[in-house]
Amino acid sequence: MLTYIIRRILYAVPIVIGVNVLTALLFFYVNTPDDMARKILGEKNVTPAAIENWKKDHGYGLPAFLNTKEAGLATVTQTIFYQKSVPLLWLDFGRSDRNNIDIGREIGRRMWASLAISLPMFTFGVFIDLFFAMMLAYYRGTYLDISGVVFCVIMMSVSTLFYIIGGQFILGKLLKLFPISGYDTGVYSFKFLVLPVAVGVISGAGIGIRFYRTVFLEEINKDYIRTARAKGLSEAKVLFKHALKNAMIPVLTNVVVSIPFLFYGSLIMESFFSIPGLGNFTIDAIQAQDFAIVRSMVYMGSILYIVGLILTDISYTLVDPRVLFE
């Protein structure tokens, strides 16, 4: 297993470097350092000299990938790519271009707010989706199942934004049960999390329930289920004990790969509920053209994605002994 994990990590290295190079390329050619300087320096009194000075002082005055004015190793090291992107490989995120804050520390702080909302949303979401999917499978063929599926399709068709605004309007404004938006620390964060978590769970329920219901229905038509029924087991036992266990592979594929991204937060949800998480951080950075932060977040995203895939593979072996590390 260890060999497999090491091999997978080694495979990931070129991917991570590739992401790094690609992000740098996109930034330098789509959004040049001049553009960044102009955006960051503001709208008044921005002279060409001020732009040049900004680039110089923030390390963007160098060539992008190859410095032909230098000799030897310096042709590579005295470039924007080396100075800005290479330290990311050892997770040195540097400082933001806009206000010079330590990005690593900021990620560390904001990550918890993202987790505070995404972790319960994810956990409750998975359990509720599984529960209702099993209920629909249990009551399959009844009007409850049919109306449930129709309801799920309707829920899938509605934009997340509608759930957010609707949730804020009904539960926050009309019924006055929860704060419409906001965040606090410690135990005081609880009342701010209920509404976004509820909205997040409900908005994702349509697709989740439909997916897991299909998985369960596929399982309950297999031979071993027929055998279990023939043995005289109750339908509930068949479903909750036998079918659930065997449906875990597709369930895990869906669930485990998402776990690392919980740190990343939710862009829209955090924005509408004013949750100070990493989703908010990324959106702000994109709007402000803060390449240092965007670069760090994209890089972190690629690492989390790879971690998610490795975790998924490991989890397969835990639920299905037939899967071996090769």
Place this chain on the structure above:
Amino acid sequence: MAGVPVPAKYRGDPLQGVEMLFYAFLLAVMIVTGSCTPNDPYRSAERNKNIFYSTFNEPPKHLDPAKAYSSDEYELIGQIYEPAIQYHYLIRPYTLVPLTARAVPAPVYLDKNGRGLPDGVLPEKVYRAVYEIRIKKGIMYQPHPAFAKEADGSPLYKNLTPKDLEGIDDINDFPVKAARELKSDDYILEVMRLADPAIESPVFAMLEKYILGLHEYSEALRADLEAARRQRRENAGPAYNRTVDEKERPIVLDYKKHPLPGVEKVDDYTYRIILKAKYPQFIYWLAMPFFAPMPEEAVRFYSEDALKDRNITLNRFPVGTGPYMMDRYNPNMEIVLGRNKNFHREDYPDKGEAGDDEKGLLEDAGRPLPFMDMIVFKQEKEAIPRWNKFLQGYYDNSGITSESFDTAVTVSAAGRAELTAQMTQKGIRLLTSVRPSVYYTGFNMTDDTVGGLSIEKQKLRQAISIALDDEEYIEIFNNGRGVPAMSILPPGIFGYVEGADGINPYVYKWDSARKKPVRRDIEYAGKLMAEAGFPGGRTKDGSPLVITFDNPWTGADMTPVINWYIKRFRLLGIQLENKTTDYNRFQEKMTKGNFQFFSWGWNADYPDPENFYFLLSTANGKVKYQGENASNYSNPEFDRLFKMMENMNNSPERLRLIKEMTHITRQDAPLVWGFYPVAFGLSHAWVRNVKSNAMANNTMKYIRLDVAKRRAARDEWNRPILWPIAAAAALLVIAAIPAIIAVRKRMRGGRG
């Protein structure tokens, strides 16, 4: 297949459990919130506190007074830093009064021989302009760890290591804080910081033209910076990574190494700023945070590497003498200003303009400031939650977005904006004021088709000015929040003329019966087009006149605006070709002059006509001189008059010059003057002493709250309604019962 009995653990209705869980959960929410208003976003301990609640949209970029330049940043640092002078809160037109200074300084003009010159002297005769500022004694800084000292007088917090800072996340976590008296050195240091290349002050390029030696001083500092970088690179070899190196060990420049002749210390309470030329508007700069005091101790304290690693910087934790100080800084969630217990005595003004007394704005005259204990700014990125929380009483003030405009405001039969019944029932008050800003569209005056000063080109631009109906634009796209502009100069600024004498005769006629300007009709504009050589919008060869429109309006919500422009140009037969690009491309086009027609705006730095008319001076041309004259308008006669007017004190002669300049620019029409935006602000009945002041940024100290009234309103407006939840749960249970029965039947009867 025979039916099998359902095991006990699967019997019963699973939804009952869900319902119970939900109620338990609601109960838990009620307990945790500890109040009868579970939607209260604040801790229950804050209910009776004298705290003002407001919002911010994006985290402020900089709170360093040498760098901050936007209104959201000023809203914070305006309450913390104190320049020597300030704008009077109530009196209009805007008037400067002392803050930490003993008096508003009057400039002394000197000739080359150092002899004094009279106040009204011509600018070309002035060799130096000296502003001597005397500050009051006994003004203390806020408590701050930067002032904490060892017994021997050396700083208590120095050479800090990461270990020293364990458990310290912001400035209030430092156990020892101290303060000291404000000195003239602090004001001098801040002027020096404006020249620091590492700080990148946005006003340096403007101020270096005036402050004696500021340019040379900055050059010397830059040379030091480059030398330090060169040295570090030599030491590190080819693997030198400046980004990483300066993150770990930022370069700190020694301001005292070079002389700056433009600032002089007279004594501990007196300093001078020396200008290279006569520039009467400089007095307004002295009221801005760029000229606030900066204690040397704070600069030294924040240069500690270990603090920077923890994001504890001057950009986040200001050090001032103002009525408030930074209490909590979490730009991702909230920014809290607390009362500065060291704040010097300052009283609420006892004079205002006519009508202020009747509005109750002088009720607190003579009472010591500030009135509130704390100001909390909560981050709200979206307009809808922000608006709803204002209506629930959880924010004390609010602007009006286009989404909430119809809910908040209605236009009366007389055309006046009034609050809707819903707002008046809540006791909400509306405050409107014309901003010292102008939103305009304009022509590239260097373009062959639309530019130039010939009579034909003047007529073409005048015709377009008539066709672009600003009244309609304001009504459709700005909810009526604007005043059609007659020139570049907005109301409230010296030189603005109201009534029949103030209209732009090339675009409007005066309706003496209704006593208001009436836009000239489109037929008249068509006549001008024909005289300009474009009859019916056609060129000499019969093809339609095509004009390109450059703008940075990439949002989908701006499509109707663009279509409106296309439609208005079509009235003259002109084909408007839209060229929307992102903001950077737009800026690039403007800088290079690759455009014909464009959209732009200007927000004044200070209430003086010079700050508007310079937008049309040749010396500020965007293409040639990278200035703010975006249309690249260049008229020698205008320039001659502007040169005379810019450094003149307000006087009948200055007014005459402004009138002449206004006439020239109206005739040349390099810009379609557009409109002056009107700000609409709302505040709750419990917020007192609210008066719009577009120039002052330290107004929070004047605001007083009626906390009991606010508490009562919040309780009344936010009683929770629980029955729909119970009804929905019951409905769910009832809906599930037949299915449960069906399955049970199926289980008993076998699946077949």
